[in-house]
Amino acid sequence: MTPPGVSIVVPTVGRPCLGTLLKALGPLPDGMELVIVDDRPDRTTRLGLPPDSPARVLPGRAAGPAAARNTGWRAARHEWIAFLDDDVIPEPGWTTRLIEDLRRAERMDGRIGGVQGDLWVPLPAGRRLTDWERVTAGLAGGEWITADMAYRRAALARTGGFDERLPRAFREDAELAHRVRRAGWTLLQGSRSTAHPVRPESRWISLRTQRGNADDALLRRLYGPHWRDLLRIPPGRRHRHAAIVTCLAAAVGCAAVAGTRAGGRFWPVAATLATAGWAAGTAEFAAARIAPGPRDRREVTTMLLTSAVIPPMAVAHWLRGWFHWRGAEPLPEVPAGLQRVVTPTDAITIRPEKADEPDDSEETVRDDEGVRAGARR
Incomplete structure (x- = not known):
């Protein structure tokens, strides 16, 4: 079977961990492209990509990861879109296993709309975990997390992609997965594996993550009192x-x-x-x-x-x-004849001769970083 074409989409806010991700990916095989969406509101510095990087870099709208991923997949060239966060580390051979996962999906059923990677969190040994470490460790048990999740373009086009009313890295992936399943697609667990390290954070991170409760209120408006069951989200407090x-x-x-x-x-x-x-x-x-x-x-x-x-x-x-969000309604499905086809005309191919150091100042990092894990309580 011919390997499926794959576009890897990585939204970023210019953190140094992007370089670690790119190094872990290594050279990409034929039929695979890398699309980076630079979602910093101030792009006065370069992303620090290596000189031989084949990445296409798209300017984001500084509207959060859901909007950045929509920008990426709509400009991507291939049928399968693999989403990675910029702070994960794919295992050696990840691209090979990704292709194997997608081949298996193609063999099984044309209605398989997405394949999830196996996300794991490296944790310190020999001591009890801090509150933030335990919260991050909970990502390992999450379903359809777009830290490593591949979707078929047709499934994204049918559902309209990510709901950009969810501006944080929080619930937007579970909400999309629900709409994809509701549209008749099946989601699978793949064999590839990706590490999600615990990021250093302020001791007050649990306060910042409470902003995610506003997103929970939107989901309650959209899906009613049983929204957690529909989206397969654990109970909160x-x-x-x-x-x-x-x-x-x-x-x-x-x-x-x-x-x-x-x-x-x-x-x-x-x-x-x-x-x-x-x-x-x-x-x-x-x-x-x-x-x-x-x-x-x-x-x-x-x-x-x-x-x-x-x-x-x-x-x-x-x-x-x-x-x-009073009066909010779920995103409607897009009829096949009206699905928007976007060509990557706004893409920029960057092959810098000398990469500038990434700006790691507080202003370049979204205030909501960490919300995906943090507001589960």
Whole structure:
């Protein structure tokens, strides 16, 4: 069987890990192209590609990974589109195994629309994992994660691709997989393997990732109360967070009324009970995060502080998303006769003589990096 043509699409924000990915990929076989979507809002520096890089570089819209991947696959030349994140490390022989996965899909059924790679997370040995390490490790059990996921072009065209209303690296892959399956395609687990290292992050990363709750609110609007079951997403803690925030609001309100000395002893007692409910809920949340971790001073302090802040942040982002996306509807399927064919006329082939150092300043890294893993709680 002739090897299927494959376009590898990598959205990037110019992080140095892109070079590690390209080195791990090595020379590409015939019938395979590499498309890099540079999604930095400020492209004043080069990406630091090696001089002999065959990559086609497309300018992104700085609108998040969903939009960047759409830009990439619509400009790609081949029938199969393999998506990789710029912070993964494909195993040796990854391109060969990718072709084998796609050949198997072609032999089995023409309705197979996608094949997932085996994603694994290298973790430190000999010690307990931090909260962030445990969150990242959860990626290994995820389904249809586009850190390494290949889709048939026809499946992407039929569904319209990624929903760009999901601007973070969070849920956008599960949502696309649902629409692809709903359109009648089948998704498979492949044999290729890719490592997803734990990135160094700020100790406050769990606060930043709460922005993903706004995306959860959109998905609730689109798919109803059973959206997690439809998209095969594990249960979260939103209802517990809401209970904690309710207790906190009640405690503040009752204390304010009690301060006016109206209502006798009722309001002080109510304020005490509500405060106890808030404290108990916050303590349970913190204990659930501290218990499996290293329990050193830094980790315990971080968990205590963030566990007090996460519930109100999570609820606030959820309410923001719920209000913003009122009336939202799922993306419609695109009829075969109206599917858009995009040619790669806006592509740039970069073969720099001397690559500039990538800009690793905070401004070139999206604020939502890490959200894919981080807002599962």
